Amino acid sequence: MERVYLWNETPGMCEEIPYIDIYIPEEKKSDAAVLVFPGGGYIRRADHERENYAKFLNAHGITAFIGGYRVSPHFFPLPLLDARRCMRYIRANAEKFGINKNKIAAMGSSAGGHLAAMLSTYTKPIDFEGLDEIDQEDYMPNLQILCYPAIDQPSDDSYTHNVSYMNLIGKRDPELETAINPVNNVCETTPEAFFFHTNADPGVSVIHSYVYATALRRKNIPVEMHVFPDGGHGLGLAPNHPHTAQWSGLLINWLKRLGWIE
Numbered sequence: 001m002e003r004v005y006l007w008n009e010t011p012g013m014c015e016e017i018p019y020i021d022i023y024i025p026e027e028k029k030s031d032a033a034v035l036v037f038p039g040g041g042y043i044r045r046a047d048h049e050r051e052n053y054a055k056f057l058n059a060h061g062i063t064a065f066i067g068g069y070r071v072s073p074h075f076f077p078l079p080l081l082d083a084r085r086c087m088r089y090i091r092a093n094a095e096k097f098g099i100n101k102n103k104i105a106a107m108g109s110s111a112g113g114h115l116a117a118m119l120s121t122y123t124k125p126i127d128f129e130g131l132d133e134i135d136q137e138d139y140m141p142n143l144q145i146l147c148y149p150a151i152d153q154p155s156d157d158s159y160t161h162n163v164s165y166m167n168l169i170g171k172r173d174p175e176l177e178t179a180i181n182p183v184n185n186v187c188e189t190t191p192e193a194f195f196f197h198t199n200a201d202p203g204v205s206v207i208h209s210y211v212y213a214t215a216l217r218r219k220n221i222p223v224e225m226h227v228f229p230d231g232g233h234g235l236g237l238a239p240n241h242p243h244t245a246q247w248s249g250l251l252i253n254w255l256k257r258l259g260w261i262e
Contacts, residue, residue: 024063029262031100033063033064033103035065043167052237076168103260110150112147114164116146119139145193148234150208186215193224198227
């Protein structure tokens with residue numbers, strides 16, 4: 001694993017320095033890559049959704065990157081700025097990594113799933129972009145892979161996830177929450193999606209995935225979604241839930257169907 005920092009001088013509040021960890025497979029079977037955003041409610045980055053995912057992808061010959069985006073008290077748009085910079089950095093160095101810059105997926109779990117979905121849908125300019133040649137690259141992923149994502153904005157409904165939005169924004173701001181909600185920003189060019197969730201998830205309701213998948217379907221964006229009956233929140237590769245753990249193999253099958261793995 002190699003770690004690189006995203007800027008020589010980090011723009012915006014930078015009590016922590018955003019980075020990207022690079023995992024190159026020993027036996028490459030694909031010219032595609034996956035950029036992974038760990039979850040953690042925008043207040044931390046969960047360890048079990050980092051290297052475990054990267055090593056799993058490497059085992060199937062796929063180059064993996066872990067995005068070390070800023071979390072609270074670094075508020076929007078800084079996490080999205082970091083996510084865009086990660087994607088741009090990968091594309092700017094695609095030849096070095098031996099990958100196709102047009103075959104890069106964004107993958108995220110929980111709040112990281114929100115970040116991957118926001119990266120895939122929010123297209124307005126944000127502060128601190130356009131600083132150098134790397135920023136000339138496109139930030140839009142070619143696919144999105146969402147693991148129990150915390151998508152929808154806070155409301156009075158029991159299924160919504162207030163914590164992630166509060167940590168991302170710093171306070172309740174219904175107007176901004178609506179503006180950055182991936183459900184509201186799906187368009188015809190939003191990338192195809194793969195979902196994994198459990199019906200029993202007590203932390204982020206499976207309804208988040210249903211609502212976002214419905215928004216994608218309304219724009220004719222292809223979706224593959226797997227909802228398993230058992231398992232709590234933050235399962236990662238779900239090593240202690242054999243039935244739910246099938247999701248990772250289904251992901252590989254999906255990538256093979258799309259021609260991303262030999």
